[in-house]
Amino acid sequence: MFDFFFQLHPVIQGTAKGLAVILVIFPFAGACSLAERKVSAWMQGRPGPNRAIVPWIAWVPFLGKFLQRLGVFHLMADGAKFLFKEEPLPGHVNKLYFVLAPVVAMMPAFTTVAVVPFGAYFDPAGRLIPLALANVDVGLLAVFAVSSLGVYSLILAGWASNSKYPFLGGVRASAQLISYELSMTLSVLPVFLWINAPGQPGTMSLVKAVEFQSGAGLHWSGVWFGFLMPLSALIFLVSLYAETNRHPFDMAESESDLVGGFHTEYGAFKWSLFFVAEYSHMIIGSGVFTLLFLGGWNPLPGLPLATVAGWLGLAGTPLLVALLSLAVFLGKIVFLLFLFMWVRWTVPRFRYDQVMKLGWQKLLPLSIANLVFYALGIAFLERG
Amino acid sequence: MTLPSAHPYAFLALFALVAIAFPLLLLAVAQLWFRFFQPPKPSATKNDVYECGVAPTGDSWIQFKAHYYLYAILFLIFDVEVLFLLPFAVTFTTLPAGALVAMLVFILLLAEGLVWAWHRGHLEWK
Numbered sequence: 001m002f003d004f005f006f007q008l009h010p011v012i013q014g015t016a017k018g019l020a021v022i023l024v025i026f027p028f029a030g031a032c033s034l035a036e037r038k039v040s041a042w043m044q045g046r047p048g049p050n051r052a053i054v055p056w057i058a059w060v061p062f063l064g065k066f067l068q069r070l071g072v073f074h075l076m077a078d079g080a081k082f083l084f085k086e087e088p089l090p091g092h093v094n095k096l097y098f099v100l101a102p103v104v105a106m107m108p109a110f111t112t113v114a115v116v117p118f119g120a121y122f123d124p125a126g127r128l129i130p131l132a133l134a135n136v137d138v139g140l141l142a143v144f145a146v147s148s149l150g151v152y153s154l155i156l157a158g159w160a161s162n163s164k165y166p167f168l169g170g171v172r173a174s175a176q177l178i179s180y181e182l183s184m185t186l187s188v189l190p191v192f193l194w195i196n197a198p199g200q201p202g203t204m205s206l207v208k209a210v211e212f213q214s215g216a217g218l219h220w221s222g223v224w225f226g227f228l229m230p231l232s233a234l235i236f237l238v239s240l241y242a243e244t245n246r247h248p249f250d251m252a253e254s255e256s257d258l259v260g261g262f263h264t265e266y267g268a269f270k271w272s273l274f275f276v277a278e279y280s281h282m283i284i285g286s287g288v289f290t291l292l293f294l295g296g297w298n299p300l301p302g303l304p305l306a307t308v309a310g311w312l313g314l315a316g317t318p319l320l321v322a323l324l325s326l327a328v329f330l331g332k333i334v335f336l337l338f339l340f341m342w343v344r345w346t347v348p349r350f351r352y353d354q355v356m357k358l359g360w361q362k363l364l365p366l367s368i369a370n371l372v373f374y375a376l377g378i379a380f381l382e383r384g
Numbered sequence: 385m386t387l388p389s390a391h392p393y394a395f396l397a398l399f400a401l402v403a404i405a406f407p408l409l410l411l412a413v414a415q416l417w418f419r420f421f422q423p424p425k426p427s428a429t430k431n432d433v434y435e436c437g438v439a440p441t442g443d444s445w446i447q448f449k450a451h452y453y454l455y456a457i458l459f460l461i462f463d464v465e466v467l468f469l470l471p472f473a474v475t476f477t478t479l480p481a482g483a484l485v486a487m488l489v490f491i492l493l494l495a496e497g498l499v500w501a502w503h504r505g506h507l508e509w510k
Contacts, residue, residue: 010394011398014394014395014398014399014402015398015402018399018402018403019402019406022402022403022406083413083414083417084417086418086422086425087414087415087417087418087422088424088426088430088431090430090431090432090433091431092431092432092433092444099411102407102411103404103407103408103411106403106404106406106407107400107403107404107407109403110399110402110403110406111399111400111403113399114395114396114399115396133395133399134392134393134395134396134399135392136392136393136396141470162444162445163433163435163444164433164435164444164446165434165435167444167446167448168446168448171448171452172452174452174456175452175456178455178456178459178463179455179459181459181463182459182462182463185463185466185470186466186469189470189473192470192473192474192476193473193476193477196473196474196475196476196477202471202474202475202478203474204470204474259434259436264434265433265434268414269410269411269414270411273410353508353509356455356507356509357507357509360455360458360502360507361502361507364498365495365498368491368494368495368498371469371491372488375476375484375487375488375491378476378477379476379484382477383481
């Protein structure tokens with residue numbers, strides 16, 4: 001059915017795949033913003049966005065009312081509003097960098113999608129084929145390397161705005177991001193100590209990490225790394241919240257003291273690009289967390305994809321297996337995104353000194369100790 | 385699906401280009417819309433630096449804490465050290481015991497740097 005696609009030139013294929021993924025992530029991020037508003041409303045006991053509706057859908061008796069209550073049309077209304085709002089360039093900004101900053105924010109947010117495997121299927125020979133756009137062997141390293149470029153967009157936006165609040169927001173955000181990057185990198189190292197078994201080429205592949213959590217039955221090979229290395233998972237999750245500038249770490253845009261932080265001077269479409277970039281980072285971060293610590297596309301610990309596909313009789317149809325793995329993976333991502341929002345309304349915002357203290361004096365020593373503990377433990381197991 | 389697929393890294397580069405082109409395209413569309421369908425209504429207040437609605441005071445090039453800079457330098461040192469830990473993690477299980485001890489000494493240096501910065505009070509936000 002799709003044969004004609006594979007006849008195309010690889011560059012055209014790649015561009016088409018890239019555009020397709022962006023066109024999926026873009027509305028997904030938009031849906032996140034709507035979900036954020038709905039979840040916030042739900043936690044605060046109010047209805048939330050429930051007005052917007054397209055007239056001819058309002059005529060549908062039951063469904064129209066339901067979709068209106070759900071607020072799905074606010075998504076389209078928001079998008080249209082961003083595109084059609086006046087797009088002025090404030091006179092005091094550095095024009096080139098001011099326009100460049102949102103683009104720089106989007107680039108890492110979208111590029112990291114390429115190396116994250118969103119699912120997998122089995123080819124007739126029974127081998128696992130990941131659904132990744134670029135299945136590179138340095139997987140996680142590529143994610144870290146590219147996503148850390150996001151710092152530049154914050155500092156660029158803050159500096160180019162030529163205004164006090166954005167500048168302070170940009171400086172704060174960049175110091176915070178680099179502080180938590182250390183603990184984040186150190187916290188995932190035990191996973192790679194574990195999966196780089198002797199006699200195999202070393203790898204930082206995310207697919208490999210999932211394969212090591214895919215054992216069947218009551219055996220330790222099926223245990224997710226989140227249970228095997230709970231401290232790593234915790235440090236990674238906290239750092240992830242800090243890296244995506246989410247509550248309780250939203251120093252970059254703490255509206256009570258910095259108005260909007262680094263994007264105070266932005267409006268209309270350029271602002272919405274920052275917004276989408278932030279949500280894309282959350283989606284990718286949740287995806288990486290799922291792959292490393294929550295078993296990726298395996299439905300339950302000790303109950304891998306292959307077993308469930310076998311029960312459902314899907315073994316002969318790779319497409320259905322791929323869809324099943326995609327559903328499991330996206331389900332976990334959606335839960336983690338909900339967790340982001342849950343934490344937002346549960347934990348109050350930290351002060352800046354508390355953020356720095358947590359990053360440098362708590363998480364960093366803890367992650368070093370964690371690494372040493374697992375290095376010694378695994379070395380002992382290997383040689384013991 | 386036996387196709388001569390591109391190298392994954394080439395794909396990554398291509399993807400980065402698409403990821404840059406896409407927001408630029410959107411910005412261009414928004415700009416065109418602004419150019420042709422929205423009459424520009426510039427005003428002094430609209431062009432002003434935003435400071436909570438009051439008239440902005442002083443220059444926007446403010447002094448800020450040098451402590452941010454200190455964190456950046458500390459980050460640079462630790463990040464390079466963490467970078468050396470990545471190949472260690474990948475080849476970990478094939479290393480001889482001596483290399484393991486050497487690596488523990490390396491991590492000790494990392495921890496020592498942290499203790500030193502802590503002791504000097506560089507990690508305290510003042």
